[in-house]
Amino acid sequence: MAKNTPTTGLVEEMQKREVRRSWLLSAPALAVLFAAASGPLLIVLVYSFLAGGRYGGVEWQLSGKAWFSVILQRDIFDDTVKLADAHLSILWRSVKLSFLTTVTTLAVGFPTAYFIATRSARNRNVWLFMITIPFWTNLLIRTFAILEVIRNEGIVNTALRLAGVTEQPIQILYTDAAIMIGMTYVYLPLMVLPLYAAMERMDFRLVEAAYDLYATRLQVLWRVIIPLVKPGIVAGSILVFIPSLGAFVTPRVLGGGKNMMLGNLIELQFGAGRNWPLGAALSITLLAVVMVALLFYVRTVQRGSARAR
Amino acid sequence: MRARRAFALKRLPGFTAVALTCFVLLYAPIVMLVAYSFNAGKNIAVWEGFSLQWYVSAWHNEQVQDATIRSLVLAALAAVFSTVLATMAALGTTRTRPFRGLTAVYAMINQPLMVPEIVTAVALLIFFALIKTATGIEGMVYLVAAHTAFCIPFAYLPIRARLEGMDLTLETAAADLYATPWMAFRRVTLPLMLPGILAGAMLAFVISLDDVVITEFVKSAGQETLPTYMLGQLRRVITPEINAISTVLLGISVLIVSLFFIISRKRA
Numbered sequence: 001m002a003k004n005t006p007t008t009g010l011v012e013e014m015q016k017r018e019v020r021r022s023w024l025l026s027a028p029a030l031a032v033l034f035a036a037a038s039g040p041l042l043i044v045l046v047y048s049f050l051a052g053g054r055y056g057g058v059e060w061q062l063s064g065k066a067w068f069s070v071i072l073q074r075d076i077f078d079d080t081v082k083l084a085d086a087h088l089s090i091l092w093r094s095v096k097l098s099f100l101t102t103v104t105t106l107a108v109g110f111p112t113a114y115f116i117a118t119r120s121a122r123n124r125n126v127w128l129f130m131i132t133i134p135f136w137t138n139l140l141i142r143t144f145a146i147l148e149v150i151r152n153e154g155i156v157n158t159a160l161r162l163a164g165v166t167e168q169p170i171q172i173l174y175t176d177a178a179i180m181i182g183m184t185y186v187y188l189p190l191m192v193l194p195l196y197a198a199m200e201r202m203d204f205r206l207v208e209a210a211y212d213l214y215a216t217r218l219q220v221l222w223r224v225i226i227p228l229v230k231p232g233i234v235a236g237s238i239l240v241f242i243p244s245l246g247a248f249v250t251p252r253v254l255g256g257g258k259n260m261m262l263g264n265l266i267e268l269q270f271g272a273g274r275n276w277p278l279g280a281a282l283s284i285t286l287l288a289v290v291m292v293a294l295l296f297y298v299r300t301v302q303r304g305s306a307r308a309r
Numbered sequence: 310m311r312a313r314r315a316f317a318l319k320r321l322p323g324f325t326a327v328a329l330t331c332f333v334l335l336y337a338p339i340v341m342l343v344a345y346s347f348n349a350g351k352n353i354a355v356w357e358g359f360s361l362q363w364y365v366s367a368w369h370n371e372q373v374q375d376a377t378i379r380s381l382v383l384a385a386l387a388a389v390f391s392t393v394l395a396t397m398a399a400l401g402t403t404r405t406r407p408f409r410g411l412t413a414v415y416a417m418i419n420q421p422l423m424v425p426e427i428v429t430a431v432a433l434l435i436f437f438a439l440i441k442t443a444t445g446i447e448g449m450v451y452l453v454a455a456h457t458a459f460c461i462p463f464a465y466l467p468i469r470a471r472l473e474g475m476d477l478t479l480e481t482a483a484a485d486l487y488a489t490p491w492m493a494f495r496r497v498t499l500p501l502m503l504p505g506i507l508a509g510a511m512l513a514f515v516i517s518l519d520d521v522v523i524t525e526f527v528k529s530a531g532q533e534t535l536p537t538y539m540l541g542q543l544r545r546v547i548t549p550e551i552n553a554i555s556t557v558l559l560g561i562s563v564l565i566v567s568l569f570f571i572i573s574r575k576r577a
Contacts, residue, residue, distance in 0.1 A: 109331075111321075130332060
């Protein structure tokens with residue numbers, strides 16, 4: 001026994017060094033991330049429990065007012081508490097439009113991903129590249145491209161007028177529909193990529209077996225393909241839903257001043273609204289919803305990869 | 310009897326049509342945007358002939374010049390800093406036995422990908438406002454720090470992927486030949502991981518160049534970048550000048566991303 005001790009000690013010492021080296025190398029990145037990304041989130045949490053200053057900023061006193069006014073408001077005349085309709089309608093619009101965007105991207109993205117996954121190995125990369133390129137280009141520019149298409153003097157309305165279908169332009173810009181079209185356009189790659197990843201490793205022998213057993217094409221789709229790629233469907237849906245819920249640029253450019261979403265409501269509190277604590281409370285609310293969705297996402301992905309093995 | 314055509318196992322009716330329509334719709338607005346940047350007229354829906362006048366007017370627009378330089382400097386600084394930090398972190402977190410806290414490190418590095426941008430933007434607005442009143446320091450520091458932070462995960466991912474695919478035997482061989490750890494790193498590890506580092510830096514550059522939300526909240530008065538300048542212009546009367554600026558920015562992004570794909574497809 002005594003003979004073994006020095007070597008075990010040496011191995012332990014080396015492992016300790018390796019761990020210390022790992023921490024030392026990671027430390028600078030972690031420090032920057034803490035200072036300019038994670039740490040400030042804690043300050044937001046603190047601010048949500050403070051009272052607002054008259055010209056923006058905060059007063060350093062504890063207050064639950066911000067959290068109260070996330071969904072409630074006190075009547076200015078008789079002091080009764082009721083639901084804050086303005087906030088609720090914005091929250092509802094955010095959830096509704098994010099959900100619709102998710103459904104639309106799924107409806108369009110599913111056939112697209114399937115199309116890419118069933119190409120030959122060489123062509124597949126080209127199609128995949130074509131989906132990825134818009135994803136890496138500027139979100140503002142893509143939103144602007146949609147704005148030009150749907151505005152009253154834009155291509156769609158001009159074409160309809162020249163074709164004699166309409167006399168007056170159809171107002172699409174600055175409506176909820178415009179925001180939804182924009183978000184669908186902008187977030188589509190986020191749906192296609194995980195769907196493709198799931199379809200690419202799908203075992204087509206199962207499809208063949210289903211056809212051998214006299215399944216129709218629709219049955220194969222519903223009973224074989226969709227259950228097989230379900231983790232990809234869930235992953236894609238969450239990846240689209242999360243940024244949609246926190247969208248800021250797209251609703252601002254395409255929704256105009258009236259059709260706000262949660263992100264714009266938050267910005268308002270730090271701008272003209274001058275209610276920093278409320279803005280902080282709304283941010284924490286958004287963050288909490290996103291975290292729940294992410295946990296769900298991680299669990300689905302883990303279960304999916306466990307099954308694939 | 311005539312031989313029947315092979316059964317198309319993978320075909321699903323209508324799927325190809327939807328997919329091709331999807332690709333057309335994905336690219337049509339961008340193509341339109343680029344095309345109308347060459348329009349001679351002021352209108353962005355009626356074609357009035359080819360002209361480069363909007364590029365010329367953007368080029369001579371002092372606000373655009375100013376924003377362009379700031380954007381490029383900011384993206385370059387953020388790319389360099391985040392890539393250096395990400396390279397170190399990747400060396401620390403790959404090719405090592407899993408240790409306690411490793412998952413927390415991953416979570417921390419990927420945090421900017423998970424938290425909604427608007428929330429980070431608000432958090433930085435508050436935090437930097439506190440620092441500014443406490444110290445009185447102004448300038449680009451805040452933008453550089455914010456951009457460096459959210460670029461780290463983008464730089465980290467390709468570098469880590471490269472390291473994980475790398476062969477350890479070469480480094481062991483270097484050590485066997487009496488190379489010091491530093492020499493082995495400089496002469497063997499670093500050259501091998503260079504494509505990953507390059508890819509990471511390019512991704513970080515593009516991500517920084519494209520950022521709108523965080524920049525919009527962090528910037529002080531007069532610190533416009535190209536995207537925030539464009540966001541401000543979109544609320545006014547839009548001229549094809551915005552198309553011209555967009556086209557140039559798009560060109561830069563597409564070029565760098567294409568290079569990124571070429572570099573990262575080369576195997577170790």
